[in-house]
Amino acid sequence: MNNVFVICEIDEGKVADVSLELMTKGRSLANQLNCKLEALVLGHNLKGVEKELYPYGADVVHIGDDERLDPYTTLPHTSVIVDLFEKEKPQVALLGASTFGRDLGPRVSSALVSGLTADCTSLEIGPHEDKKAGKTYENLLYQIRPAFGGNIVATIINPDCRPQMATVREGVMKKEIYDANYKGKVNNIEVEKILKPEDLVVKVIERHMEKSKVNIKNSSIIVAGGYGVGSKENFAQLEELAHVLGGEVGASRAAVDAGYAAHERQIGQTGVTVRPKLYIACGISGQIQHTAGMEESSMIIAINNDPNAPINKIADYVITGDIGEVVPKLIKFYKQNTK
Numbered sequence: 001m002n003n004v005f006v007i008c009e010i011d012e013g014k015v016a017d018v019s020l021e022l023m024t025k026g027r028s029l030a031n032q033l034n035c036k037l038e039a040l041v042l043g044h045n046l047k048g049v050e051k052e053l054y055p056y057g058a059d060v061v062h063i064g065d066d067e068r069l070d071p072y073t074t075l076p077h078t079s080v081i082v083d084l085f086e087k088e089k090p091q092v093a094l095l096g097a098s099t100f101g102r103d104l105g106p107r108v109s110s111a112l113v114s115g116l117t118a119d120c121t122s123l124e125i126g127p128h129e130d131k132k133a134g135k136t137y138e139n140l141l142y143q144i145r146p147a148f149g150g151n152i153v154a155t156i157i158n159p160d161c162r163p164q165m166a167t168v169r170e171g172v173m174k175k176e177i178y179d180a181n182y183k184g185k186v187n188n189i190e191v192e193k194i195l196k197p198e199d200l201v202v203k204v205i206e207r208h209m210e211k212s213k214v215n216i217k218n219s220s221i222i223v224a225g226g227y228g229v230g231s232k233e234n235f236a237q238l239e240e241l242a243h244v245l246g247g248e249v250g251a252s253r254a255a256v257d258a259g260y261a262a263h264e265r266q267i268g269q270t271g272v273t274v275r276p277k278l279y280i281a282c283g284i285s286g287q288i289q290h291t292a293g294m295e296e297s298s299m300i301i302a303i304n305n306d307p308n309a310p311i312n313k314i315a316d317y318v319i320t321g322d323i324g325e326v327v328p329k330l331i332k333f334y335k336q337n338t339k
Helices: 017-033 049-056 074-088 099-112 235-245 253-257 323-337
Strands: 004-008 037-043 060-065 092-096 116-120 122-130 135-147 152-156 164-168 185-188 221-225 248-251 278-282 299-304 317-320
Touching: 004 017, 004 074, 004 099, 017 037, 017 049, 017 092, 017 122, 017 135, 017 164, 037 049, 037 074, 049 060, 074 099, 092 099, 099 116, 099 164, 116 135, 135 164, 221 235, 235 248, 235 278, 235 323, 248 253, 299 323
Parallel strands: 004 037, 004 092, 037 060, 060 185, 092 164, 116 164, 221 248, 221 278, 278 299, 299 317
Antiparallel strands: 122 135, 135 152
């Protein structure tokens, strides 16, 4: 009871990266709270899935293996999770802010009347003093996320209802093995005793899935453009620079909204979160909506004609100048010095 739970998503027979990232964070939270980390996996043909999760510090892996749980549909998954949570009473429950998590999280939190904070960028443990009620709470989950269009960073708490639930987007947390030899235990859920006929009213007859052709998330070098790039044609220079460096092209929301780049290249609070080895920001002012998605980059180079642009505060190197002049020089230099 009162442990940290991660509801894991299965992607093509494996645990999704966002779930493993949350396992890493969950292990850290569990250590702070001096409790266990438990993982929950629902689907079909899940034999051996616990071996993927043990190295991330899972003390218990709850497995619901049933053909009616694959592919994912809302009602049966919700019923199984709610039944388990009512028995186990976790204090924290985490999900990825994917299509899966954004559908499932609200259903579970509504059924348990627990509340849910979406798209968190940070999770911490801390106290809270309610002066009006004269109460002091210890070891609450601080659910931290940008709010009001990214103009403030809000810290949200849930003092009285459990579990404290939050979703986190892929790439926000770091995925790290806790102990390669870590061993937990398995709890096999008796799904057939939980599901009711009304949980199975929706059946998936056929699925068509098209994979994204853009792989920004896993690129070690990203050349990103903002509204300051000026036009879709100017983005071609960024594509050439990215090609020379062996990287990918990204964009800010302003650039995507202006039609300079496709939405699948959007980086930031409403796009993807990345942490490449090198991030070259071209014509990006650096509002929190964008920096929330790239501030963990190992090295940041900012190219901007505004010496006071907010992006400069987090950049390792700042080039003040016109993108139309700087980027062609970079392309020429890298071509000369690349074997």
